[in-house]
Amino acid sequence: FLKTGGEAIAACIRIARSYTGKDHVVQVGYNGWLNSLAAGGPVLPRQAGTSFDSGIPKCLSDLHHSCKWNDMEGIKKVYEEVNGNLAAIVIAADYAEMDKGVTYYKEVREFADKKDVVLIYDEIVTGFRIALGGVQEYFNVKPDLAVFSKGIANGMPISVYAGKKEVMKKCDKGNGVVISSTFGGETLSLAAAKAAITAYRKYNVIDHIRNQGKKLWESLNEIFEKHNMPIQVKGLWPCPAFTVKDGAPANTISSFLSLAYKNGVSLYNVSYVNYSHKDKDIDETLQRLEKACKEF
């Protein structure tokens, strides 16, 4: 256990390097600021970083590579470029294009098996939301290591790095990898995780957020259509993302999000419904968002 998502991903990368004896890492999506090392990789979610002024030494950045979601060819190209010296592939899903996971995860799994690369899933958003067991349960393709955080303790600060015994064994005393943190064993968050997981099971929370998400986002897409808004919500209903239609100005989503906020709804590029959102909340949210569309 650790405290933040980024440090748990960093832990997995270290374990993967030790386990494979290899150096390079391919990252798909945002994996936390500690791991924003690839030139052109996302420094913040959905924002491509640059290699200038980043405070990251080139020799470190050279070991990290950024590939787009569902771009298997990109991963193969990096593998060739580094002459097979690839320790890990770390994947955080593209929430708007999650459906591609059906084929993508299988392809990456097969490739990682063939080339002895450790496959790491960043389940920081998807864990305890898409399914209790995240994308690995939803798409039924298992990684070697995985990280969970945000949802596991309903917002209390905790992250988890977990994985196959033979890979995790690298962390056993005397086996090479040292990962240590003062607050890693803090018990309040552990108790919260236990309570949250019990409640998720007892109250079918995943079904609730799937159903309420469907109600909210499908209706919002209808409202967008009705008002000729160049925006669409795409992805799986527990954690979809706002996307713009071709040709729309770059600030379309941020303008809409500002108007939504002005009307009392605080949204982000990827927005979530939660267990506390009941039907009347969804109705009120839709009314407020329709007002935002009229003001757009």
Ligand SMILES: Cc1ncc(COP(=O)(O)O)c(C=O)c1O
């Ligand atoms: C997919 C994903 N990975 C990693 C992180 C980083 O987690 P933390 O901010 O706890 O380091 C985030 C945080 O937003 C995230 O969404």
